[in-house]
Amino acid sequence: DAGITQSPRYKITETGRQVTLMCHQTWSHSYMFWYRQDLGHGLRLIYYSAAADITDKGEVPDGYVVSRSKTENFPLTLESATRSQTSVYFCASTPTGGSYEQYFGPGTRLTVT
């Protein structure tokens, strides 16, 4: 199906473990984004990517790593998960040349115990 998908939808992991959240879009949008949503903070940008192999930090990048070897995929890795990274993570994408509307995936709820 066309659109933007995230996997897994729910994940429980232990402190110190590495975990990767996947994001896949079928529109060939140039820009992709990772946000986290926390109570009292709204949506905060973690990392974004302008194209394959081009990534940059957002507002809260510490503890996260991203890569983008293909236009359609933008995985987010927590190298050593901490309890403060318990959150809901959203991936989004937008094409260049259009409006600034971003299209969001359904989210991944991550719990770090």
Added chain:
Amino acid sequence: DQQVKQNSPSLSVQEGRISILNCDYTNSMFDYFLWYKKYPAEGPTFLISISSIKDKNEDGRFTVFLNKSAKHLSLHIVPSQPGDSAVYFCAASPNSGGSNYKLTFGKGTLLTVNP
């Protein structure tokens, strides 16, 4: 420093009445504004936007007003329906080159429309 502020965490209105959600911004470089709606366990979905060259944009029951001098925008929903109950996020972007299409979001306002 929070650049996009939604000072009301929640709002409750009766079905059929008007809902007014407010948003203030501090960065004078912002010149494109969007509203998103978010239901529980779903991703945010785009609702309506406005460019700084306009002061009003309307789409059905939804109207966004922009007051650039006050750095304030508002979303009006008329008439409100129970299905409008959701969290509403205000977002802003500098529409000039170099913005990288990034959006800055407010913390959101939970709207509850009571039947």
